[in-house]
Amino acid sequence: MDSLLVHASTPYSILIDFDLLSQSGPLILSHLDKKPERAVIVTDSNVAPLYLHTVQRSLEAEGIAVTPMIFGAGESSKRLKTVAQMYSVFSQAGLTRTDIAVALGGGVTGDMCGFAAASYMRGIRYIQIPTTLLSQIDSSVGGKTAIDIDEGKNLVGAFWNPALVLCDIGTLSTLTPHFFADGMAEAIKYGCIKSLSLFEQLEKQNASDFLPDMISQCIRIKCGVVERDERESGERMLLNFGHTLGHALEKYYHYEGLSHGEAVGIGMVLASRAGETLGITPAGTADRIAALLQKYHLPTSDPAPLGTLAKFALSDKKRLGSTVNFVALKTIGDAFVHPVPQSQWEAFVLGGASR
Ligand SMILES: NC(=O)c1ccc[n+]([C@@H]2O[C@H](COP(=O)([O-])OP(=O)(O)OC[C@H]3O[C@@H](n4cnc5c(N)ncnc54)[C@H](O)[C@@H]3O)[C@@H](O)[C@H]2O)c1
Numbered sequence: 001m002d003s004l005l006v007h008a009s010t011p012y013s014i015l016i017d018f019d020l021l022s023q024s025g026p027l028i029l030s031h032l033d034k035k036p037e038r039a040v041i042v043t044d045s046n047v048a049p050l051y052l053h054t055v056q057r058s059l060e061a062e063g064i065a066v067t068p069m070i071f072g073a074g075e076s077s078k079r080l081k082t083v084a085q086m087y088s089v090f091s092q093a094g095l096t097r098t099d100i101a102v103a104l105g106g107g108v109t110g111d112m113c114g115f116a117a118a119s120y121m122r123g124i125r126y127i128q129i130p131t132t133l134l135s136q137i138d139s140s141v142g143g144k145t146a147i148d149i150d151e152g153k154n155l156v157g158a159f160w161n162p163a164l165v166l167c168d169i170g171t172l173s174t175l176t177p178h179f180f181a182d183g184m185a186e187a188i189k190y191g192c193i194k195s196l197s198l199f200e201q202l203e204k205q206n207a208s209d210f211l212p213d214m215i216s217q218c219i220r221i222k223c224g225v226v227e228r229d230e231r232e233s234g235e236r237m238l239l240n241f242g243h244t245l246g247h248a249l250e251k252y253y254h255y256e257g258l259s260h261g262e263a264v265g266i267g268m269v270l271a272s273r274a275g276e277t278l279g280i281t282p283a284g285t286a287d288r289i290a291a292l293l294q295k296y297h298l299p300t301s302d303p304a305p306l307g308t309l310a311k312f313a314l315s316d317k318k319r320l321g322s323t324v325n326f327v328a329l330k331t332i333g334d335a336f337v338h339p340v341p342q343s344q345w346e347a348f349v350l351g352g353a354s355r
């Protein structure tokens with residue numbers, strides 16, 4: 001089994017292997033200092049019929065009383081009203097501060113369950129059991145939890161580290177090609193910001209031919225970043241490459257028209273074009289990223305008006321005061337934060353990204 005200890009303010013382990021769900025009970029008990037008596041397993045309507053029973057049985061075999069909480073699958077559920085339902089289920093299940101919430105599913109499940117855990121009784125422990133490629137390589141690691149509001153993506157949330165991450169690669173066998181592609185956008189992002197060699201490997205080979213290695217490389221890149229900058233005061237902003245305009249696109253389509261990975265892919269192309277126009281990113285970078293996105297069946301452009309996206313992006317967390325911290329590429333494998341004054345932001349996006 002591949003395993004890592006994340007040296008965060010509250011350290012936690014990430015275990016990566018096949019067939020971890022059936023061992024989730026003993027693994028959770030061996031990684032927590034206090035034994036939980038109760039658990040609420042939060043999962044969505046697609047994942048529940050596939051994997052809930054296995055995890056529930058494994059926890060119950062260890063003497064943990066389990067209450068499932070199933071919500072309707074999809075980004076449109078990532079709202080405060082679903083978290084409010086979680087609070088009620090947590091309370092009715094009798095969860096206390098020594099008990100646990102278990103996020104079984106993709107990034108939507110993990111982000112919401114994590115936020116519910118961060119705020120219920122001012123903080124209870126939660127376990128991430130990510131079942132999408134995106135959640136295995138990105139959202140289950142680093143402790144960012146959030147929900148969407150009408151005004152913007154992930155605008156309400158908390159930093160709250162999981163107590164354990166169980167990354168069962170076997171669960172990806174049931175993932176649809178669409179959501180596999182979605183996760184590939186974040187894998188390509190890691191190549192863009194931190195690893196030319198990963199980017200080139202994704203160009204030369206097929207991700208499915210070295211999947212466990214790719215997952216491990218991505219998780220290790222993310223761990224390194226969040227260990228050095230847990231609360232996003234500097235380096236962690238790089239993980240947001242493609243997200244400033246990507247999140248604006250998700251909001252433009254009311255969190256339904258484009259999935260997160262699709263939006264981030266388009267956002268990475270737009271960001272690279274803007275960098276090229278400004279002369280801070282080498283010419284040809286955007287086309288090279290677009291070619292790799294296409295290889296993994298991801299879109300590379302969108303008809304949404306850039307001016308509207310620029311306005312929406314002002315509500316993003318990368319704007320600090322009147323400066324938008326835009327993540328650009330020095331070259332593939334090396335990203336940096338390029339501060340843009342708010343007064344120049346719209347012109348920067350319209351002039352730079354439209355080509
Ligand atoms: N917290 C972070 O650091 C972070 C990082 C990246 C993305 N995110 C967030 O993650 C979300 C996207 O995550 P996602 O793409 O996993 O979305 P998701 O949770 O909606 O899962 C995608 C789809 O796959 C289904 N599914 C999940 N596991 C499956 C499996 N094993 N087999 C079959 N179907 C399965 C789900 O039911 C859903 O329909 C976004 O809200 C994004 O903002 C957060």
Ligand SMILES: O=C(O)C(=O)C[C@@H](O)[C@H](O)[C@H](O)COP(=O)(O)O
Pocket residue numbers: 138142144146153154186232236239240243317
């Ligand atoms: O972990 C991070 O930090 C990231 O930025 C990872 C992103 O892939 C992820 O989509 C994150 O939720 C975006 O962060 P946000 O702070 O802009 O909501």
Ligand SMILES: [Zn+2]
Pocket residue numbers: 138186243260264
């Ligand atoms: Zn993302």
